[in-house]
């Protein structure tokens with residue numbers, strides 16, 4: 001846990017970089033600090049490992065006031081990853097990764113074993129990369145070593161200052177994905193600085209949007225995008241915030257439409273009757289185990305002979321419930337499909353159509369703004385008017 005209590009930092013020249021800041025990062029939570037250049041993000045972060053001392057206020061790490069801790073000891077308990085990660089050029093990747101265990105006096109073998117484990121965890125095979133020197137790695141690989149090194153001594157707290165800022169967008173997205181996977185395993189308490197709202201939204205459990213020296217909004221990505229607290233935040237997150245919000249809004253069962261469902265072995269007349277009863281133009285086709293097979297158009301079901309199996313078409317566009325709406329949208333475009341199936345494990349739950357997707361987004365925004373569940377939102381849609 002990291003806790004800021006009324007923290008102010010005024011530099012010698014009178015610049016107030018951080019002004020009366022109070023917030024908390026819960027244990028195992030990842031909080032992103034996002035804002036324009038010069039708004040105080042780095043100052044905030046560097047106060048946690050005492051590279052910068054606050055002018056007033058208190059910072060607690062794991063319940064203890066850091067002002068009372070020895071700075072060197074403190075830094076060994078706090079992993080730190082920065083953009084220019086500062087690997088030692090004359091040390092191998094394995095030695096670099098084992099730096100903190102070494103400083104903590106671990107036995108050499110234990111430290112190296114741990115370093116190899118961490119390299120593996122960040123996707124670098126230690127038998128391939130362990131003996132290389134930093135200048136024999138790509139930018140993305142160096143950043144991975146930086147993350148492995150920060151985690152090597154298993155610190156409870158991790159500070160990350162634009163760690164993926166220096167790599168190209170494709171590598172950056174890879175690193176973000178890998179880091180999310182890693183964080184789901186190690187569950188560190190993380191403070192992550194970025195000036196990129198997309199990155200902040202993608203990684204943060206919560207986001208602190210900085211104005212000048214102050215937090216303008218501290219909330220979940222979905223809330224910041226759906227209900228910006230101030231015009232400044234709305235402006236910062238961008239006019240396309242609805243689009244961004246798609247990537248942080250999960251599909252819920254209540255969002256789904258229930259088209260008629262038929263089974264592969266149903267006789268065609270039975271399927272046709274089912275479709276006619278609903279006035280539907282197509283039905284979802286399930287297999288014997290109620291798993292998704294595909295769909296059948298109404299005109300194909302109109303025959304008298306045979307079973308659904310003879311005319312069913314495969315459906316490749318499907319998603320697990322809980323996947324972000326953006327993924328559903330992307331699947332619709334990729335498969336040129338007017339709907340995607342949503343599954344819970346193997347079980348078919350329903351389908352998401354563009355209209356339902358839009359409703360889900362609207363509902364989730366209203367739910368966040370009103371502090372209620374998405375299913376309880378009373379939404380007036382174009383179809384109702």
Ligand SMILES: Nc1ncnc2c1ncn2[C@@H]1O[C@H](COP(=O)(O)OP(=O)(O)OP(=O)(O)O)[C@@H](O)[C@H]1O
Nearest residue numbers: 011013015017036037038039040041042043044195
């Ligand atoms: N040593 C210093 N002396 C005086 N002013 C400083 C010092 N370090 C930072 N500042 C000022 O404090 C403010 C906040 O700086 P900080 O580095 O925390 O911003 P930031 O949000 O991390 O910016 P960036 O995204 O550009 O790194 C800026 O106005 C900066 O010029």
